[in-house]
Amino acid sequence: MPNIQGFSMLRARSYVLRLPLFTRGLIVAISAFWLAGLLPMWDLRQWGALIPDQMNIFTMYRLNTFPLIHLNFFHAFLNILALTPLMERFEAEFGTLTSLSLFFGPLTMIPAFMYIFVERIILRGNTWVVGASIWVFLLLGIEAIRTYKTNPYLVIGTHNIPTWVSPLVMVVVVKALVPSSSFFGHLSGVATGYLFGLGYLKFVAPPEKVLRWIEGRLNLLARLPHYLTWSQRVSSYSSALVMRRNDRLLKTAPPYISLSCIVVGVVWLFLLPLNDYSRRTYISENALLPGQVHAYFGGSDQNVFRAYRHEIDALKNSSNVEVNDSLENILTGVGLKVGRQNYTYHSSGETYSGENLYAILQAPRGDATEAIVLVVPWRNMRDELNRNGLALSLALTRYFKRWSLWSKDIILVIPPDSRTGIQAWVDAYHDAHDPQQVAPLPLKSGALQGAVALDYPQEGRFESVHIVYDGVNGQLPNLDLINSVVNIANGQGQGSKLQRMWKHKDSYDDRLKTMLRGMVNQGLGHSTGAHSSFIPYHVDAITIQPVSQGWHDEMGLGRVVEGTFRSLNNLLEKLHQSFFFYLLMNKDRFVSIGTYLPSAMLVAANFTIMAITLWMRSGYSEEEELPAPESRQSGDVASTLTDSGSNDIKVGGSDAAAVMAATAKASKPVERDIFLPLGLVVGSHLLGAVPLFVFNHTPSNMLTPVFILFTAVNALLPHLASRLLTPASLTAQQQRQFRQLLKSFSLLLLGMFLSALATLNFSLALLVGLLATPLTFTPTAHAGPAARVAYTLLLNALSPPAVVAVGATVAARYLGEGGGVGGGVGHLLAEAAFGWCVWGLYTPLIVWCVWWPAWLVGGVVALGGGGRSSSDGAGKAKIA
Structure with a gap:
């Protein structure tokens, strides 16, 4: 398994260009409706929302328009982000024409009628709904049933949790994080997804003969780019199964997921001043x-x-x-x-x-x-x-x-x-x-x-x-x-x-x-x-x-x-x-914790996501890629794929086999040696007590020279730690695992600390999280000298001492504290020491015992270390 190197715009562009036709069309339609909603002369929500008391024979169009309408850009962006991979998979399995007929037909109308029945008949309310999240939960329901058939339970300790309940848990979580979301609308989507996944709604799909006749008469495959025919959908579904058994998703997805968490967290923060996210103040007592x-x-x-x-x-x-x-x-x-x-x-x-x-x-x-x-x-x-x-x-x-x-x-x-x-x-x-x-x-x-x-x-x-x-x-x-x-x-x-x-x-x-x-x-x-x-x-x-x-x-x-x-x-x-x-x-306007907390939590979650990914990948060895077999004519060989005990799926041609061979790796499970990396991470956090003690007990007139000395030592410390603490006797494969585990433990602790801190001091958790985001993308593989120097410079520019110096300079210039950089740093550190001794201020503790150790470990990971080549095994270890 190759190392995570960060983001590839080429991969992202390739993914977007491979999206099938109906999925592309939904993205364009949702974007177009959002733009149309900006026009002041047309109340798009009033026209197309699913409003229970306005449903009649003349407003049936609302059953198909409400998923395309969104409250704002953030609402539309999140739904597009969640819907795209799920809809791509559905279209690859059922074809473009079937997807079109189902999602602008029964798979939208059934949950809509469910919601109207609950809202009007049972609750006697008139809450209107918009947004494609009902499709997202519908597709999640289908996926949950499919997963349940092959893997019925998630085992946690001595408890067996059915895998089909995962969409229901997500409905509750979304309702807790976004109180304005429609709980019963999402439940209606999940229920419809369950029915479709269990096969009770197969009769609503258009007949195969009709599909073949339409596609043949209109020649849709030749006329429409990225169109998936009925015959292609079997092959595409098989390819999807191949991808599920491949580890490419584990290699490429986590950096994008982490980046999405960071971007969404920052965007969320800047949306808070809007009327849709803030509230007017009121007296509760x-x-x-x-x-x-x-x-x-x-x-x-x-x-x-x-x-x-x-x-x-x-x-x-x-x-x-x-x-x-x-x-x-x-x-x-x-x-x-x-x-x-x-x-x-x-x-x-x-x-x-x-x-x-x-x-x-x-x-x-x-x-x-x-x-x-x-x-x-x-x-x-x-x-x-x-x-x-x-x-x-x-x-x-x-x-x-x-x-x-x-x-x-x-x-x-x-x-x-x-x-x-x-x-x-x-x-x-x-x-x-x-x-x-x-x-x-x-x-x-x-x-x-x-x-x-x-x-x-x-x-x-x-x-x-x-x-x-x-x-x-x-x-x-x-x-x-x-x-x-x-x-x-x-x-x-x-x-x-x-x-x-x-x-x-x-x-x-x-x-x-x-x-x-x-x-x-x-x-x-x-x-x-x-x-x-x-x-x-x-x-x-x-x-x-x-x-x-x-x-x-x-x-x-x-x-x-x-x-x-x-x-x-x-x-x-x-x-x-x-x-x-x-x-x-x-x-007279404020934002409560339930609205602003997801911003810091998303930033903290990006560390946890990458930590878990690195832990999973550290348990496998990586060898040279095997050569892909020569392509053969379609129909020469029939590939048989078995997906976790499910019925075999016959695929005509060798396309699926070629995809597997082209990305195959001779990976095998290996034992993790966690003692050394775990000890180094714990030791680095204990080492944070040194600057904490020094800066809180140094006389004020000596704080500036002590800080300059510490900054110089701080710049050299990752180099010394990388040389002294990384055993040179390790093979290249062991070196790779060592750095992955080192980074995994460090990011796991950082994510855990920031998630807990966000509930106590949201602003401090968000600030530290944003400044530490480069640690998520620190390469765990050997990079070229230029790349290592560039990344080391970036880490040093965002190191705690550098941020303290810049903050002191800004405070000295705009608040009149101190005189220049030196005076500003001395004054800032003296204020921090005063707060620690008198007020019980814990900000220095977070800086030196949480953020600084994570930065130190990130520097060691970025610099890497030498390792001897491994010659025992099937192939030579690959170092990216």
Whole structure:
């Protein structure tokens, strides 16, 4: 079996050119109907969809048009991709004319009538359906019955699973992944396929005499290119059986399947901003009642705010302890219980210490079992004095104290910064702190129901509020909290912005930019505000920032906070009904996990597909191709093919035998030696702990030179590993198997890790998966020096150190962090080390212990190694 070398455009072109006539016609028809659906003057779906309550004698044409109509390009593309190989096989077995008569006749009408009966008579609904997926499942049903006749059971452990249930499983999976798909429409197609495969619908096929008469009178074979006659269909079916017994599919299909997974995954991502794939936001928790109460903050509270701001101005040059002393006096005077907490963190040779101040307003109608948190850091993430935010929080606390409606305690937390202080406070509140670094809290309340952080350093009036919601490690708050704040802000006449999109026009471009910015923040996993530290503890939290110049003053922002706190005060339990996994496109549009998850899963699946393929191929030896016998006249020899115990099929002529001989190989099963490749893969992942430890414990001023040294070693490491860890005593055949198993185990682990990660941090899994896609197509056979150099350069260009350097450069240029490449790299690595030590950031773990080991193994596989020729056996081993 030859090695997988990647993709061949020549093979792909040859496959397309060999497609029979009816299959080509369906592809053209589906494409033409999709293009026609783009015309604004014609509602194609309304005209040709299968709509149960509009079926009558004058609309019977819908029975044949609905499979050709699709919702969008993506829908049509996927159905064409799935339908083409199945329809090609069916047409090769039954001929072009029979396929035409069946699929524009009984094999489309029967499942259509089944669906109409279920939808109208049983369910009493009127859900319309379009798309060729009903043909796909019909053909899958036929194939399942054919497989069941020769291989009745799939054995998994001690369980025997009938092979005929595979289409039913696919129906359920498709419904789960694509909720808008028609479950009963697909079931109708599978049921019809079962009936046809079992032979109960043979009577609907046109008689053989009629077919021969039509083909003879019209001379279709001569007039129509790629037409398959009745007589040719027997020979074509035999050729199909030959292909099933041949291993060409195993050699050529996996790279194309993997590429299809990658392309479809990327296309899926870029379709998400469209209306067909995203949804409008809504409030799931009725108890929130956002904007249903009148906010009274204002009036004389404006004078209180100005007084507190004057106090803050007097403290802006004071130390942390002096500030807390003054604020403690203010809060104690309001009548609150006040506590203080010291902490000290160490990261990259730097020490971060400070003292948190917090106060608890006990609820008049509560029992101290629940609390809401208002966080106002002394300095925000940009190290700006949170002057107006602090004054507003003190005014709000004094205002809240006068009300008797609170059923939950209100905790005001004032940390010295937005990065370390609030993390220490949250950890200590949940008793998850390190006593050597963080002091315990002297005062506590009940379970935290939600948190709102204020970031208001700017002067003057504002137009909108910017909602920051990204948490540590890509975790997100419950979507109901964001929707509530948007609703309350709208009630106050204030706009809402997300992901620093100040002029969002709700266009596709703006939706895509908002989504991608959110994915970048989620993928990096860093803290984006004082709220981020709450989310890992399942406390829904956001940061509110006034932005732009407008006519709203501080009292308007105070009313937004008041409305938010009163909504959270209504809760009887934690927010749980809405989404925790989503991508926001705008303040009122989002995509849920069920819609966006397939994108990352498809990218991760391409690694698993290639890993399984390489495992299967590593169990066979490859020898020289046997010479094909000379062609003989048709009819000289009758070939007898037996397909897994089924009845013999007689084929006139030697065409089938010639096809087998032309592609035959003297392959035989061989024993796999898995110890060495498995040990190397496991060792490479353990080796990832070295850069993880080094970059998280190196002083910040040494990070840049250490990174440069590591990058140089990283470029040489695959060469050294290939030379030292690949035994030179192995034969060429053993070398091939060694590289296949090495790549198989590495890709299997990578696919498994990314699939699991996608459910926790979709953006990080997708980003790593896309950057690692060249590893799927790393050649496992010896290539020429130029090819090896080219592929090694490609792998080095997409290596983790290279991506880190490029990312740091981009951040330094557009975000103003660091100075140039070196400064940017040092700053980025220092931030990653800080996140690892303080926030519990796991992005460095994924980079150095998942992605980097897979890259290292890919480099070893690409470089290969020497091996001695094998002279024992039937032939000389072939090295591509």
